[in-house]
Amino acid sequence: MKLTPHTIQHFYNKLLEAHSPKTVKNTHGILSKAINQAVALAYIPSNPSSLCTLPKGDKPAIHPLDSDTLPHFLSICQSDTLENLFIFAIFTGLRRSEIICLTWDFETSTIYIHRQLQPWREIINGWSPRTGSPEPSPRPPLLWICCGISESGNWKTA
Structure with missing residues (x-):
């Protein structure tokens, strides 16, 4: 053949x-x-x-929250520990993988989007898949701040 x-x-x-x-x-x-x-x-x-002609991939339909469901979602978030994170996610439109690795510079009140979590990488712990060694992480990820976790990885107590 x-x-x-x-x-x-x-x-x-x-x-x-x-x-x-x-x-x-x-x-x-x-x-x-x-x-x-x-x-x-x-x-x-x-x-x-x-x-050869390759098939075109179907893009999944995006269903943003409308004016009826947004207030309902926000009211449900009010009793959640991650309320601020959910609100931030809705109003920025960032992906989950980007939100998880956001960092905050407290001195300038700036949020940085400079990497995203990949399922096969350990970025939150500062592990570099390129070099196989820890990378310095000067600022804690936003997720830690929203969850009340200190830079050492322990829960902050009020």
């Missing part, structure tokens, strides 16, 4: 019947890289996967 753009496109179309567009794109990336290696080694003259 000869590897042609048609056979690869047929494979992608069949794959799309059972999997998401993102899975098809990931598969294409792996296959294309392998075929590029075959081209580099002169096994084949060109990469047939480069002529």
Whole structure:
């Protein structure tokens, strides 16, 4: 069987019947890289996967809070420990991963968004995945302030 753009496109179309567009794109990336290696080694003259059409991913619909649900949400937050954090999140539109790693400069009353938490990284504890060593963290993350946690990681007592 000869590897042609048609056979690869047929494979992608069949794959799309059972999997998401993102899975098809990931598969294409792996296959294309392998075929590029075959081209580099002169096994084949060109990469047939480069002529294939990839599916477009469906963007999830965004459902912001409307004028009826926002007051209800804020009233529910009033009894929560993280009330200030929820209010901050709603009015800034930041992602969860950005909010978790926000830092506050008390001297200038400035909030910094300079990194975001990734599921595979330990950024809150100051661990650097690049160097494998702790990174200095001069300011506590906003999450700690909102939760009442001191820089040492202990709960602040009133």
